[in-house]
Amino acid sequence: MSKNLWLVVPAAGRGRRMGSDVPKQYLPLRERPVLAHTLARLHRAFPAARLCLCLDVDDDHFDPAWVPFSHWRRTPGGSERVDSVRYALAAMADSAADSDLVMVHDVARPCVTQTDLERLYIALCEDEVGGLLAAPVADTMKRDDSHGRVARTESRCGLWQAQTPQGFRYGLLRRALDEAAVNGLVVTDEASAVEALGLAPRLVPGRRDNIKITHPEDLALAEHILAAQQGMSPLNHSHEEAP
């Protein structure tokens, strides 16, 4: 692994769709907070990477004991995910080179596997633009008529669901996100900002179980995914090795 790999983990969300008093990154999943699982999986794949962890300035749930990286820093969250990522990139300016690879991964995706992380990393090292894990859309897609009825069926051909990590060279990613901000573009992921520069990020097929914990039912789903990935019952927590 290159020594110039940076990980940015946006973890400053409030989890409004989860509807919990505690932000979803601190909810328990197999007896550890979601955040601890996500960081453990990233560390297992990239133990020498440098981490920027974006946390709300008022976060009083965070415990540094959950961070397995030796080189890491805490950076402030912004009002939107993209703002949190931009603050992290700005904080790295003193030590990151434009050619360094930056992989951004949602704290809310604790089920990402080591195999997918390593495959993405290899693809990104060979790609001049960068790219993201993504999964082809698997369901029939309906467009609504704004009144709860089907207006038409859309073709799913060529449609992918964007996941994270998403990885780009530091200089390119910073320019892309800065330009998106200047132009008032709403970007919900890094790839959209890079696309707005006229570039085409690489789609790296990822496992469908790299879910983003978003709604209450996703937590139970993540429990089952982690258990299934580890080849065991969801009630048996004794073995924590990820695939």
Ligand SMILES: Nc1ccn([C@@H]2O[C@H](COP(=O)(O)OP(=O)(O)OP(=O)(O)O)[C@@H](O)[C@H]2O)c(=O)n1
């Ligand atoms: N201002 C924000 C908003 C989101 N995130 C992070 O971005 C990721 C993806 O966001 P999402 O799933 O939308 O999380 P929340 O914003 O927490 O959820 P919601 O939109 O339901 O409030 C999460 O890891 C979240 O912590 C962040 O760092 N800063």
Ligand SMILES: C[C@](O)(CO)[C@H](O)COP(=O)(O)O
């Ligand atoms: C980055 C992301 O995880 C890709 O799917 C997603 O765009 C962020 O979450 P949101 O639900 O769109 O805010």
